[in-house]
Amino acid sequence: MSSSAIDGVPAIELRALRKTYKLRRTETVAVDGLDLVVNRGEVFGLLGPNGAGKTTTVEICEGLTIPDSGTVSILGRQWGQGEDHAIRARIGVCLQETKFHENANVREVLSLFRSCFDQGRSVDEALALVSLEEKQDARQKSLSGGQRQRLAVATALLGDPELLFLDEPTTGLDPQSRRQLWSVVRDYQAAGGTVLLTTHYMEEAQQLCDRVAIVDRGKIIALDSPADLIKSLAAEHFILIDGEQSPSDEDLLAVPEVVAVERQTERIVLTVESVRGALPLLLQIFSARGIEIDGLSTRHATLEDVFVDLTGQSLRDGEDQ
Numbered sequence: 117m118s119s120s121a122i123d124g125v126p127a128i129e130l131r132a133l134r135k136t137y138k139l140r141r142t143e144t145v146a147v148d149g150l151d152l153v154v155n156r157g158e159v160f161g162l163l164g165p166n167g168a169g170k171t172t173t174v175e176i177c178e179g180l181t182i183p184d185s186g187t188v189s190i191l192g193r194q195w196g197q198g199e200d201h202a203i204r205a206r207i208g209v210c211l212q213e214t215k216f217h218e219n220a221n222v223r224e225v226l227s228l229f230r231s232c233f234d235q236g237r238s239v240d241e242a243l244a245l246v247s248l249e250e251k252q253d254a255r256q257k258s259l260s261g262g263q264r265q266r267l268a269v270a271t272a273l274l275g276d277p278e279l280l281f282l283d284e285p286t287t288g289l290d291p292q293s294r295r296q297l298w299s300v301v302r303d304y305q306a307a308g309g310t311v312l313l314t315t316h317y318m319e320e321a322q323q324l325c326d327r328v329a330i331v332d333r334g335k336i337i338a339l340d341s342p343a344d345l346i347k348s349l350a351a352e353h354f355i356l357i358d359g360e361q362s363p364s365d366e367d368l369l370a371v372p373e374v375v376a377v378e379r380q381t382e383r384i385v386l387t388v389e390s391v392r393g394a395l396p397l398l399l400q401i402f403s404a405r406g407i408e409i410d411g412l413s414t415r416h417a418t419l420e421d422v423f424v425d426l427t428g429q430s431l432r433d434g435e436d437q
């Protein structure tokens with residue numbers, strides 16, 4: 117990475133960004149007045165459901181989409197001001213979907229991309245970064261989804277970028293491939309790189325990101341570290357109790373640490389401020405009323421809960437978990 121990585125300006129600065137798509141008579145506001153600063157050295161996540169405007173935002177940062185209004189500063193430079201080549205030399209781009217020629221093998225794809233950069237890493241270095249050395253002679257069609265995705269990331273790393281864009285890098289991948297990609301991102305960050313990634317997997321955001329912006333309908337509705345976003349919820353823990361019968365809401369809410377009661381089929385989910393504080397009193401209530409408990413578990417709040425709390429909607433879109 118070049119020494120210009122420490123020249124003081126943020127990696128990304130977006131101000132009042134707006135982008136509308138017009139298709140025949142319908143108008144979609146994809147990005148609706150978005151402000152964002154991504155600092156050098158951080159892994160920053162845009163988290164939101166499909167259609168939230170994540171890809172549009174990232175493609176504006178990458179210089180692939182022109183916003184209707186607002187300002188975009190990438191490593192201190194602006195697109196369309198005669199510096200596009202200089203920006204491009206310092207960023208790595210991994211699009212939401214990348215298709216390489218089916219008959220090209222891994223080494224050929226990387227060699228072709230390498231020829232686009234004046235400076236950068238060798239093909240062998242890029243192969244090692246994503247642990248694809250053993251697959252260098254394999255054609256596209258024989259690669260797994262995870263291997264293809266790592267190849268796409270390798271093409272983005274060939275120019276030795278200071279700033280890496282990853283749009284849904286692990287969507288559709290199995291858990292093992294997902295973890296392999298996470299370690300590529302962590303290694304890149306450990307070497308001083310900055311990452312803007314998008315995801316609709318809250319676990320991914322929680323695992324990888326220093327800070328997360330929750331995006332909904334083209335707007336940022338929350339921005340903080342994953343831990344602090346979760347702390348911002350009134351209560352961070354849940355107690356799940358299974359059984360055919362249960363005490364009344366009134367009885368359950370009489371326990372001071374219980375914040376909310378949700379009833380599901382043969383299960384109650386209690387939002388609590390503290391599991392340790394609430395549990396003994398809850399068990400007393402069940403026992404005093406002679407109500408049997410078939411199962412009991414606890415869980416901590418996740419970014420999913422933050423999203424539900426903010427929007428009343430679920431982040432998941434069916435394919436996840």
Ligand SMILES: Nc1ncnc2c1ncn2[C@@H]1O[C@H](COP(=O)(O)OP(=O)(O)O)[C@@H](O)[C@H]1O
Nearest residue numbers: 137139144146165166167168169170171172173
């Ligand atoms: N090229 C396009 N033409 C028309 N509408 C688009 C286009 N790209 C995205 N959109 C719309 O803009 C909104 C935001 O899309 P996108 O940025 O892809 O969201 P995300 O990446 O969060 O799923 C969606 O409603 C989508 O349908």
Ligand SMILES: [Mg+2]
Nearest residue numbers: 170171212284
């Ligand atoms: Mg997208």
